[in-house]
Amino acid sequence: MNEFPAGKNPGQDGGTNSGELLELAVRVAREAAATARRMRAEAIDDVETKSTATDVVTAADKAVERQVVEALRAMRPGDGILGEEYGSSEEPLPGAVRWILDPIDGTVNYLYGLPQYAVSLAAEVDGAVVAGVVVNAATGDEWTATLGGGAWRGDRRLSGSTPSGLGQSLVGTGFGYDARRREHQGRVLAGLITQVRDIRRFGAAALDLCAVAEGMLDGYYEKGLNPWDWAAGGLVATEAGVVVAGLNGAAPGAEMLVAASPAVFGPLHDALAALDAAGGA
Structure with missing residues (x-):
């Protein structure tokens, strides 16, 4: 990744050049990742819960998101921001940039010290x-x-x-925090595991999608993802030639996201549809 020209922040004029937006995203995300690492090394405190008792959020999630939001607003004050903790969900004006941020994707991994948690940052224009x-x-x-x-x-x-x-595919997945959803997801998993090489559950959707892009996984599926969970990772996967979609012609989203190599997407999709993977709570 090229360094920034002296005296200039990429994208500071409010433009929508994707290369400049990526340079800015990389710099901001690297700084945010450094903050997350530092806070993890110092201590984990102020642990709260969100949707359920198993859905945790740490002080680091909040601190990292504030840092990213402040950095983006300082350099591009006209842009919108959709973040997991603080960012506004207001729709941007036509042609404007909206940043989609997950400050720490994989918070439970972060809490336990498992090295599988990420800062995910994407720039969106007109959807x-x-x-x-x-x-x-x-x-x-x-x-x-x-x-x-x-x-x-x-x-x-x-x-x-x-x-x-x-049958020769290694497939990743994730689970929701609601017990009723997990019960349904467990049944789907039990039906799928006999049809694939094996299943992996790493606990960070953005990294799962990057693993499919890199070929470390052949496919990935999950119900209940939010835009910040998959915006950046979904683009990485798509640009690597991976098919990213929902079930039965739907767009990827909260009901279901399936990402797989073209040779695997069809049969994985059909297996998940037959198992009603988008159903349940």
Whole structure:
């Protein structure tokens, strides 16, 4: 990733050039990841819950989001921001940029010290994500993409995997926090696991999508994702040639997101549809 020209912040004029937006996103996300790492090393305190007793949010989530919001507003005050903790959900004006932020994707991993949590930041224009970065804050690994510009891990362009079929596929998933939803998701998992090579559950949707883009997973599915969970990772996957969609022609979203290499997407989609993966609570 190129350094910023002296005396100029990329995108500070309010433009929508995807390359400039990505440069800004990378810088801000790297700084946010450093804050998350530092706070994890110092202490985990002020743990609260959100939707259920198992849905945790830490002081670091809030601090990291405030840092990113302040940085973006200082450099691009006219942009909108949709964040998990504080960002406004107001729809932006036509042609304007909206940033979609997950300050710490994988908060439970963060809480337990598992090295699978990320800062995810995407730039959206007129409903389309045009630039995105996912930084594994624990390891410093970084995935980037621009619309039409490909997906990258560092200097290596990503192109997904090429499994021979669903039966030879390693598939990732995630679970909701509501017990009723988990019960349904458990039944779906029990029906799917006999049809695939194996299942993995890493606990951070953005990183799961980047794993599919890189070929570390052949597919991934989950119900209940929010825009900040998959905006940047979804672009990385799509630009790597991965199919990202919902079930039965629906767009990816809260009802279901399925991401898989083209050879696997069809049979994985059909298996999930037959198991009513989008159903339940």
